[in-house]
Amino acid sequence: MQTMSGKTLYDKIWDAHLVAEQDGEAILYIDLHLIHEVTTPQAFAGLRAHHRPVRRPDRTLAVADHNIPTEGQGLGVGAVADEEARLQLQTLEQNVRDAGIEFFAMGDVRNGIVHVVGPEQGRTQPGMTIVCGDSHTSTHGAFGALAHGIGTSEVEHVLATQTLRQKKAKNMRVNISGKPAPGVGAKDFALAVIGAIGTAGGTGYVIEYAGEAIRDLSMEGRMTLCNLTIEGGARAGLVAPDETTFAYLLGRPAAPKAGAWDMALRYWKTLVSDADAHFDREVHLNAADIAPLVTWGTSPEDVLAVTDTVPGPDSTTSPDKQVSVQRALDYMGLSAGQPITEARVDVVFIGSCTNSRIEDLRSAASIVEGRRVAEHVRALVVPGSGLVKAQAEAEGLDDIFRAAGFDWREPGCSMCLGMNPDRLAPGERCASTSNRNFEGRQGRGGRTHLMSPAMAAAAAIAGHIVDVRAYLR
Amino acid sequence: MKAFTRLDALAAPLPLANVDTDQIIPKQFLKTVEREGLSKGLFYDFRFDTEGRERPDFVLNKPEYKGTGVLVTGENFGCGSSREHAPWALMDYGITCVIAPSFADIFYNNCFQNGLLPLVLEADEVQALMEEARGGNHKVSVDLEAQSVISPSGRRFGFQIDAQRKTKMLQGLDAIGETLMAASDIDVYEHKRSLDQPWLDKAPH
Numbered sequence: 001m002q003t004m005s006g007k008t009l010y011d012k013i014w015d016a017h018l019v020a021e022q023d024g025e026a027i028l029y030i031d032l033h034l035i036h037e038v039t040t041p042q043a044f045a046g047l048r049a050h051h052r053p054v055r056r057p058d059r060t061l062a063v064a065d066h067n068i069p070t071e072g073q074g075l076g077v078g079a080v081a082d083e084e085a086r087l088q089l090q091t092l093e094q095n096v097r098d099a100g101i102e103f104f105a106m107g108d109v110r111n112g113i114v115h116v117v118g119p120e121q122g123r124t125q126p127g128m129t130i131v132c133g134d135s136h137t138s139t140h141g142a143f144g145a146l147a148h149g150i151g152t153s154e155v156e157h158v159l160a161t162q163t164l165r166q167k168k169a170k171n172m173r174v175n176i177s178g179k180p181a182p183g184v185g186a187k188d189f190a191l192a193v194i195g196a197i198g199t200a201g202g203t204g205y206v207i208e209y210a211g212e213a214i215r216d217l218s219m220e221g222r223m224t225l226c227n228l229t230i231e232g233g234a235r236a237g238l239v240a241p242d243e244t245t246f247a248y249l250l251g252r253p254a255a256p257k258a259g260a261w262d263m264a265l266r267y268w269k270t271l272v273s274d275a276d277a278h279f280d281r282e283v284h285l286n287a288a289d290i291a292p293l294v295t296w297g298t299s300p301e302d303v304l305a306v307t308d309t310v311p312g313p314d315s316t317t318s319p320d321k322q323v324s325v326q327r328a329l330d331y332m333g334l335s336a337g338q339p340i341t342e343a344r345v346d347v348v349f350i351g352s353c354t355n356s357r358i359e360d361l362r363s364a365a366s367i368v369e370g371r372r373v374a375e376h377v378r379a380l381v382v383p384g385s386g387l388v389k390a391q392a393e394a395e396g397l398d399d400i401f402r403a404a405g406f407d408w409r410e411p412g413c414s415m416c417l418g419m420n421p422d423r424l425a426p427g428e429r430c431a432s433t434s435n436r437n438f439e440g441r442q443g444r445g446g447r448t449h450l451m452s453p454a455m456a457a458a459a460a461i462a463g464h465i466v467d468v469r470a471y472l473r
Numbered sequence: 474m475k476a477f478t479r480l481d482a483l484a485a486p487l488p489l490a491n492v493d494t495d496q497i498i499p500k501q502f503l504k505t506v507e508r509e510g511l512s513k514g515l516f517y518d519f520r521f522d523t524e525g526r527e528r529p530d531f532v533l534n535k536p537e538y539k540g541t542g543v544l545v546t547g548e549n550f551g552c553g554s555s556r557e558h559a560p561w562a563l564m565d566y567g568i569t570c571v572i573a574p575s576f577a578d579i580f581y582n583n584c585f586q587n588g589l590l591p592l593v594l595e596a597d598e599v600q601a602l603m604e605e606a607r608g609g610n611h612k613v614s615v616d617l618e619a620q621s622v623i624s625p626s627g628r629r630f631g632f633q634i635d636a637q638r639k640t641k642m643l644q645g646l647d648a649i650g651e652t653l654m655a656a657s658d659i660d661v662y663e664h665k666r667s668l669d670q671p672w673l674d675k676a677p678h
């Protein structure tokens with residue numbers, strides 16, 4: 001039979017997971033459900049209230065990451081000082097034990113940020129559908145998996161049925177051609193895309209990233225890019241799996257072994273958009289045009305090149321947005337027309353599911369090595385998982401950071417959202433490798449500038465936002 | 474889930490674009506294992522100053538907006554974190570309808586799980602409602618069945634909504650119960666996948 005046009009990668013994954021359709025809504029099978037302490041207690045309570053069991057505990061993996069402290073994890077959950085956080089962690093432990101779900105507890109070397117752990121364990125695989133009660137689930141799209149965040153009611157739905165009710169999204173392709181200049185990488189690509197389409201530009205779409213610059217990215221880089229897809233409004237981002245993907249997966253604990261590996265590989269190689277596939281929207285960028293980027297405001301779309309000056313309300317025509325721009329300037333303590341490099345930072349945070357993998361830490365360490373953190377700056381590195389931490393220590397990166405004056409912490413979400421004790425004080429300005437610069441995100445009154453690990457490292461040394469290209473060796 | 478049919482309630486204007494879920498309910502209120510009681514954290518940093526005192530100039534703190542049931546706001550409302558605590562907090566406060574030119578995807582979806590109506594109008598219509606909601610007589614009528622909003626001055630705006638979502642909202646249907654009616658389809662699907670992609674069943678350790 002002849003088809004009208006080819007399928008996109010998203011179409012293929014969607015079709016492969018379609019269980020049934022009810023009243024025009026698809027019931028989509030979910031291959032992997034990642035859970036953590038913050039967005040699940042009410043879901044398990046809901047199941048209990050209806051006497052519903054967890055359908056596939058074997059397709060579920062639990063970690064403790066959002067509100068764990070990044071010091072003294074070996075003391076166990078009982079020693080977590082914050083009473084509510086402790087209760088939430090204990091509730092998770094009880095729930096996963098009752099349901100028979102695999103769980104990496106705080107302090108287990110395999111534990112860490114949920115979006116670091118899934119790929120690292122080989123649980124994340126091409127062609128899968130993956131959900132988690134956390135919007136940055138889009139990270140896993142780096143493997144060519146359809147992955148997105150869900151709310152707690154949907155967490156409950158997936159626990160009970162291993163499916164999700166979905167409407168199909170539209171297809172967008174973001175093509176990034178060319179080669180980036182030294183000092184420019186995946187974080188800058190991601191910010192450039194958000195800057196180009198806006199924080200709502202991707203709403204209703206699944207984005208596939210393609211082009212030479214994407215093919216050249218490591219898995220870590222692709223994860224950074226897909227992670228930030230949600231900040232452009234798209235629930236999910238995808239990169240078609242290729243040799244880079246397969247090489248990353250080979251030998252991971254949960255990756256298929258022996259004969260199953262060959263079988264899986266044959267399937268994974270079919271996971272590309274057909275040449276004649278239709279995309280509802282295409283965006284083109286050239287990596288060579290992208291400078292190291294930072295955010296100036298309180299929305300991830302508020303990006304500018306590090307060489308630029310801060311914009312004012314006259315940069316937009318929409319009255320709502322003008323109010324938002326002025327509000328952002330006031331909140332951030334910046335004035336229109338000021339070079340962004342004048343912004344003096346108090347805190348530098350290297351971590352979060354966006355940038356806490358081994359490659360991120362290597363990149364930051366290469367800038368920091370043999371230099372000192374500026375006198376007035378408090379700087380911390382929070383590895384994404386216990387395994388990333390161990391790897392970094394084996395490479396001596398912890399010594400480089402410590403020698404420069406950084407704090408070397410235990411894994412967790414930490415200052416990405418400040419649910420644990422790591423947060424900004426009111427008015428403090430932070431160079432952060434995380435993903436959200438919303439008001440109060442890293443602590444009430446805290447001012448966040450998003451940037452790459454290398455840029456954040458350079459800011460720590462300089463004591464203000466600075467062009468990392470002056471620090472490259 | 475609570476059904477939503479119609480609503481006559483005070484509308485409050487919040488003329489900001491990109492109000493994210495960290496603003497709707499900050500992280501310190503996420504450490505709960507309950508769904509109830511979250512109204513205390515709703516718009517916390519807008520409502521209270523650093524000493525925990527009410528900010529008198531914030532719209533929901535003004536006496537004429539006590540008992541607000543409808544929020545009229547700017548584009549891309551609910552962006553950011555997937556926390557369902559955002560619709561829970563709004564509902565716990567008594568707000569069961571938010572009107573905006575657009576919503577962020579996950580938040581939009583979460584609203585429907587809880588019987589909170591995220592209502593999309595054209596930007597100029599939202600602007601008009603916002604102006605009226607700023608005045609003294611700011612009661613708005615929302616009729617889901619008829620897909621209409623009547624402004625305080627009597628202007629009528631029609632709105633679009635997905636037909637299935639509308640039906641479920643009107644009846645307050647439980648999505649899990651509904652999906653479980655297709656349980657045999659799920660069994661069949663799982664069986665087939667075990668044959669086609671056996672590596673997926675290899676439970677790790």
Ligand code: SF4
Nearest residue numbers: 136352353413416417
């Ligand atoms: S690091 Fe931040 S964005 Fe990532 S999962 Fe944790 S809280 Fe969410």
